[in-house]
Amino acid sequence: MKKLFVLLLVAIVTLGLVACESPTTGTPSKSGGLITVGFAQCKADESDWRKANTNSVQQALSKENGFDLILADSNNDAAKQVSDVQGFIDQEVDYIIIAAVNVDGWDTVLKNAKDAGIPVILMDRTINASDELYECWLGSDFYGEGVKATEWMKKRFSGGTPANIVHLQGQLGASAQVGRTEALEDAITANGWTLLAQQTGDWSTDTAKEIMSSWIQQFGSDITCVYAENDNMADGAIQALEEAGMKAGGDDGVAIISFDANRAYLQMTLEGKINCNVECNPLHGPKVAEIIKTMESGGKPSKTETVEESAFFYDTITQEIIDARQY
Ligand code: GYE
Numbered sequence: 001m002k003k004l005f006v007l008l009l010v011a012i013v014t015l016g017l018v019a020c021e022s023p024t025t026g027t028p029s030k031s032g033g034l035i036t037v038g039f040a041q042c043k044a045d046e047s048d049w050r051k052a053n054t055n056s057v058q059q060a061l062s063k064e065n066g067f068d069l070i071l072a073d074s075n076n077d078a079a080k081q082v083s084d085v086q087g088f089i090d091q092e093v094d095y096i097i098i099a100a101v102n103v104d105g106w107d108t109v110l111k112n113a114k115d116a117g118i119p120v121i122l123m124d125r126t127i128n129a130s131d132e133l134y135e136c137w138l139g140s141d142f143y144g145e146g147v148k149a150t151e152w153m154k155k156r157f158s159g160g161t162p163a164n165i166v167h168l169q170g171q172l173g174a175s176a177q178v179g180r181t182e183a184l185e186d187a188i189t190a191n192g193w194t195l196l197a198q199q200t201g202d203w204s205t206d207t208a209k210e211i212m213s214s215w216i217q218q219f220g221s222d223i224t225c226v227y228a229e230n231d232n233m234a235d236g237a238i239q240a241l242e243e244a245g246m247k248a249g250g251d252d253g254v255a256i257i258s259f260d261a262n263r264a265y266l267q268m269t270l271e272g273k274i275n276c277n278v279e280c281n282p283l284h285g286p287k288v289a290e291i292i293k294t295m296e297s298g299g300k301p302s303k304t305e306t307v308e309e310s311a312f313f314y315d316t317i318t319q320e321i322i323d324a325r326q327y
Contacts, residue, residue, distance in 0.1 A: 034068040035292060037061055038088030039097045042125075042174075043076040047203045047232045048262040052327040053099065053124060053282035060285030067289070076171060076202075078102040085109045089116050095292055098134075100125040102173040110134060121291055123284050126175040136301040138287055140309055142176045145278045146183020148311040149257045152276040153225065154191060156255050163193035164222050166215050168201040168208050168237060170229040176280070180229045180259060196223060201233040208236030216244045225255040231265035231277070234258035238273050249273040249314060261312055266322045272314045279309040283326060 039061075044054045054071070061067035070093065074081035078101040086109050088096050096118055100106065103126065110133035113120050122137040131137075157163040167184060170177035177200070188195050197215050201208035208228065215223065226241075226248075228234035234256055238248040247253030250272045258265060261279040269277045284307070291301045312321070 034063060035066055035095065035296060036068045036093040037095045037097060038093040039069055039071045040081050040084045041071060041073050042099050042101045044073045046076060047230055048264065049230060049260040049280060049282045053284060056283040056285035057288060060289040065289060074101055076101050078105055082109050086112065089113050089118060093118060096120045097123050097288060099123050100127045103128045103175050103178065104173065119295055121288060123288055131303055135295065136291055136303060136305060138284055138305040140280050141306055142179025143183050145259055145280060146180040148278045149276055150183055150187035152313065153187065161224055163225055164196050165193060165225045165227055166196050166223055167198040168211065168226065168228040168233040169198060170200065171202050172200050177229055184227050201236065203230050203232055205232045205236040208233035209240045212237040212240035216240060223254055227257045229259055231258050231260040231262050234265065234274055249275050263322060263325050263327060266312055266317060266325065269312050269314050270317050270319060270322060275314045276311060278311045281307040281309050
């Protein structure tokens with residue numbers, strides 16, 4: 001009788017344990033059936049692009065879709081972002097998403113995540129670390145974006161006007177800055193263009209405007225091109241030019257290059273203020289959700305997933321194109 005009671009007790013306990021495992025991976029879910037995901041974002045309000053990116057992830061990884069999303073905003077502090085990720089490991093989340101502030105500094109914390117059995121997905125930004133330390137990188141070809149811009153510049157400056165460029169870089173060390181900068185520097189060397197000045201505007205409109213104002217005082221009408229590594233900085237440069245009485249964009253103004261192609265800045269492209277706006281798609285949420293669900297069902301995502309992107313130009317863009325855009 002006693003032996004039967006013990007066997008019955010063991011059976012009940014075992015059934016109880018099996019019931020709380022997640023249906024697909026066999027590991028216990030941490031939030032009662034929801035997949036817990038730690039999202040280490042750079043700085044949620046860094047730019048229009050970043051706001052659209054954060055919003056896309058929050059919408060796709062909602063509780064209705066089966067996720068418990070925990071957002072950590074590093075305020076663009078690379079060291080804090082690494083500790084944010086360590087915090088997710090300590091909380092034993094199921095997955096970690098990282099939009100890396102800086103390409104460096106990731107080896108130790110990603111090894112900790114691997115040792116803890118927590119898959120890491122890189123979103124948007126790449127990093128300098130072994131690809132054994134993360135499941136997948138989803139983002140844009142930043143160097144390729146820069147090539148789209150410099151191909152337009154080659155046409156613009158083929159007719160005799162000298163290409164005298166001022167270069168507003170994104171936050172230094174971000175892979176978006178690294179790729180877009182490399183593409184410009186390669187084109188300057190290949191085409192014999194002149195780089196008058198180069199400085200980071202930290203993705204910010206106000207910072208870019210201040211820098212551009214000082215460059216206008218220094219170089220004046222020698223400036224024939226602004227290469228701004230995102231829309232917000234392009235806007236700052238345009239404000240500075242117009243306040244100095246200089247024309248931005250159009251056929252005969254200072255040529256303005258921008259990246260991101262947020263809707264508000266595509267409107268400025270239609271107005272002719274931005275000549276070339278290279279798209280950088282922030283809507284990564286649905287793809288990230290798909291990658292996690294693939295892994296939940298035992299599948300393995302590709303190591304690299306890039307998003308389709310194009311470029312828009314002041315003399316061909318239309319209001320219909322802008323109205324059809326998602327962001
Ligand atoms: O271009 C900029 C954002 O990493 C592609 O970061 C992203 C860049 C984007 O703040 O606006």
